[in-house]
Structures are given as C-alpha cells and as structure tokens.
Amino acid sequence: MMLxxxxxxxxxxxxxxxxxxxxxxxxxxxxFGVLLMGEASLPLLDFRVAGALHVYLLGFVMSVILGxxxxxxxxxxxxxxxxxxxxxxxxxxxxxxxxxxCLGMLLGFMPLMHGGGTLVFLSLAWFDLLFMASFLHVR
Numbered sequence: 658m659m660l661x662x663x664x665x666x667x668x669x670x671x672x673x674x675x676x677x678x679x680x681x682x683x684x685x686x687x688x689f690g691v692l693l694m695g696e697a698s699l700p701l702l703d704f705r706v707a708g709a710l711h712v713y714l715l716g717f718v719m720s721v722i723l724g725x726x727x728x729x730x731x732x733x734x735x736x737x738x739x740x741x742x743x744x745x746x747x748x749x750x751x752x753x754x755x756x757x758x759c760l761g762m763l764l765g766f767m768p769l770m771h772g773g774g775t776l777v778f779l780s781l782a783w784f785d786l787l788f789m790a791s792f793l794h795v796r
Contacts, residue, residue: 668731674725675724676724676745678720678721680720680752681716681720681724684715684717685713685716685717687712688713688716691708692709704762705763705765708759708761708763711755711762712759715755715758715777719781720751720755726784726788730788736791738791739788739790739793747780747783750783751780751784753773753776754773754776754778754779754780757770758770758776758777759773
C-alpha cells in the first residue's frame with residue numbers, strides 16, 4: 658500500500674511521539690527493577706504488587722499505545738490529529754500521574770495514589786476527547 662504524501666505530511670512531529678516511547682522504555686526498565694526488588698512471598702492483593710503491575714501496564718503499555726495512536730491516526734484516517742496543541746502538557750500530566758500513582762502504591766501512601774490516579778484519568782480523558790474529535794471531519 659502506498660501512502661499518500663498528504664498522510665505523511667499530516668503525521669505529528671516525531672518529538673511528540675518519541676516522548677511516549679522513551680518514557681515507555683524507562684518504565685519497562687523500572688518495572689523490571691521493581692519486580693526484582695520485590696519479595697516473592699507478597700500476597701497478590703498487596704499494594705506493592707499492584708504498584709509493580711501499574712508501572713508496567715500504565716508506564717510501558719499505555720505509553721506505547723498513546724505514542725502509536727498519535728502516529729497512526731493521521732496515517733489511517735488521512736486527516737490530521739484534531740489538535741496537537743497542549744500535547745506536551747498532556748504528556749506531562751500523564752507522566753506525573755503515572756509516577757504519583759505507582760509511587761503511592763509502592764509506598765502505601767493513599768493521597769499520592771489518589772492524586773496520581775486522578776491525573777492519569779484526566780490525561781487519558783483529554784486524549785480520548787482529542788482522539789474522538791479527530792474522526793469528526795473524516796470523509
């Protein structure tokens with residue numbers, strides 16, 4: 658399949674996408690470290706186990722998915738992403754939320770966990786609105 662030149666031109670700058678992939682790589686390395694430092698006898702419902710899983714799932718998996726969606730949506734839809742305005746702030750909000758949520762779980766500090774979870778929710782809701790708005794003007 659040959660991509661039209663316009664689809665390539667509508668893709669966001671690589672700096673927008675690469676932030677998510679670099680943080681995903683960092684989170685993957687951190688998740689290995691957290692798992693190696695954990696105790697094998699921890700019960701499955703312990704917050705430290707949940708924190709380690711969230712470092713991997715939110716930090717690595719969701720970061721890679723968000724970065725891929727930023728790159729893939731304009732190519733597939735052949736329409737630009739609705740808005741890249743504030744993408745750095747969205748990324749920052751997501752990172753602060755993931756770090757806060759995971760540290761809150763690993764340390765057992767509830768206010769940090771709730772604040773981080775709220776920031777992750779807000780950043781994902783913001784991204785979802787921009788993602789859905791990208792479909793508005795597609796023919």
